[in-house]
Amino acid sequence: MNAKDNFLKVKHLYNRAGFGISYTDLQKLSKKNLEKVVDNMLKDSQKDDPIKLVNDFESKRQLLVQAGLYAKKDLTDDEKKMRQQIVREQNEVSRDLNIAFINQMINTDAPLREKMTLFWHGHFACRSNNPFFAQQLNNIQRDNALGSFKTLLVEVSKSPAMLQYLNNQQNRKGKPNENFARELMELFTLGRGNYSEQDIKESARSFTGWMYDKDGSFIFRENLHDTGTKTFFGKIGNFEGENIIDIILEKPETSQFIARKVYKFFVNDNPNEDHVKELATHFYNSKYDIASMMKKMFTSDWFYSPENVGTKIKSPAEFLVGLSREFYVTYNKPQVLIQLQSSLGQYLFNPPNVAGWPGGQSWIDSSSLMLRMRIPSLVLNDGEIDFSGKADPEDEAVIALSRVATTNANANTKPKSYVNANADWPKFLGTLPKGLTPLALTEFLLQPKLNDKITGMVSDNKGLRSTAVEITSMPEYQLC
């Protein structure tokens, strides 16, 4: 085993399966056999820290109040105020939840679990105005991130966030709403072309009655469920939602669809179909055991082959989390993380639609690339922000309520603002071995192979701190 070779492999593994690695850990792990490193990583990620920002009890109380106000015809002024107050609070907590997820990724010692959570966050893409629902779905994705895909799928399908987002609340006997059934097959399991319109109709009938009640718990309402006979993929029966999910999972196309998506997320935007097949077969044979598929992937030789190293464009979340994690960044005004996410095109918990973020080259346009190249100096060197993100369309009601904000949002006279973050330089520099050269630091921080230009740029010994800011501002740092 070549030590240098293993150093690069472990670094690659931690960049893809996690959010990077510290130099100290990298040195330590490089001495181990790669399979052991993968096992260790899986073991570390057995730890499961759910996000507990939103309080269950208080949220349920709020839901009941909201339901009461909704049912009433004429509201008093106080009741109207109360309703608005709840919406305002929910918006605020939603932003806090976003920051909690980012912080969790920055600080976690179960990096693979968080990375998989981020993957499922994009796969089961969902928006909810209710932060309690959003947190619950996020925790379902985290709990099951490395477990059984079936359990994950069933729990996501029963979550109020998804039931609401895909209109299953309106899916009733005699008046089916096909939205959930369609996306279940098109985007969550089989993929386009592997089912018929008839299959959608029949499965929508099977999911009638899957709802959540006033306090936000899943409930199967039998009186709204269509108990008639359904024909789904040639099978005939009085199917209910879980039967449909079972039949979908029996089809190997589901394992292929998920394996391809996992491959595109962790390995390469352009999938090698042989590798995908290998992965899918393994996934199917393991009865959809996610951890087993991940281990198979991380221990395959092709995972470490040159075309798969340093060639993927980091998503905005990977970029922001990786940078913050590497340099132990504290955000004194965490709201700036939301501004950065939305300017870079990935505002977590707010995917563009149920298909999630398209990823790959679509992350990059002239303005997002310029911004990415400037963020390291903004964050690490406390630079001035001279841009403003677009308002999220769902925030329009808030904007409309505060006229002042509207005028300001469009005006050119804005107070100067700074990221107001602190990188812990002593801590970062402390993780580096004594006498590390700027060139060696560059090799550590960048995933793509170094070329003469970069070697030349960093060889004039500006000191490690300046070198670090410079390297993280390069286009090469956008890749992992």
Place this chain on the structure above:
Amino acid sequence: MNRRNFLRNTGFVAAGSLFVPAFMKPLEAMALDELSLYKNLVVVQLSGGNDGLNTVIPFGNDIYYQKRKSIAIKPEEVIKLNDMQGLNPNMAALQEIHDQGWMTIINDVGYPNPDRSHFRSMDIWQTGSDSNQFLSTGWIGRYLDSNCQTCKFPYTAIEVDDSLSLAMKGQTKKGIALKDPAALFRNTNDPFFKAMLQNDREHLDEDNLGYLYKTMIETSSSANYIQNTSKIYQSKSTYPNSGFANQLKTVSKFISSGLKTRVYYVSLSGFDTHVNQIGQQGNLLKQYSEGMAAFLKDLKTNNKLDDTLVITFSEFGRRVEQNASNGTDHGTANNMFVFGGKLKKQGIFNAAPNLSDLDTGDLKYQLDFRQVYGTILDKWLDVNNADILNKKFNTLDFI
């Protein structure tokens, strides 16, 4: 030390000049060729779902007054355009524009199975998709992808904003977002940025890294071109002091200085008026109308109005009946404004919304928004709309 520099405190200095390989010829060196008759499209997005019925008021229809007891605009306040419809009084600035024949209102534009979520409906309008279809490219982006004679430059589409909307993103080509050409120019001429582009041709054939470098080269080239072309131009017109008017002023500067850009994109936000709509919407409509009137007159002065077409849309209209908070909730079909010096049909294009034939309280659409896009693609941007919209849409006769 200038905090705007890419790398504050790193003391990086670039040597030598920008090297660009021959096949990535800098745009400024391209021949300024056949493009003498340059037609521009300006897309204006009103975000939040503008209430079309209180924008173009159907004052001739009693149902409007029955459904909107506390927020209807009184007939005597309406700026009447015909016997049935007229403008919100806050839009007085547009009366002159209308009288000059520079304005068309298209009523009831929408799409089948409308979605009431802001995000989803905006997605649909920006991508030009069906309501159950998810596209990751925008309609203008696909126009750029089509690589037609008139859309080859990276600055073919400019959004006057800090970030780029989905509408402007194609598969292989994307528009450019900039609020201030001078700021972009400063950034791309920063020594560090220039050094990154220096002597770098080995990456260009690599997939993702090559894509990053190509994007940087195009950004740098476009920034130089835009700044150098537009910096000398001084507008003689006065614009109202609002963010929206400032965006239009920038667009006018680009058009009037002869920039070879074909599509501009600007937006105005805050239209989600669930509560106390009158003041908030009035304020926004005033900003919109005054900015637009100044812009159109500026173009006229510079002889560019005949070459410019402006369209305004919002992701949906609002419900016909007002809510209990003196506001309106999310609805469906909406009107669109079209402006330009060469409109075929001026004034009101089609029949006013039928308020007695609703779909569970919402307007039924008369025209698909992709017919409007299709008309512009076919007749103004000279491409086949089926190539961009994935199926052929019948064109309309407003241009």
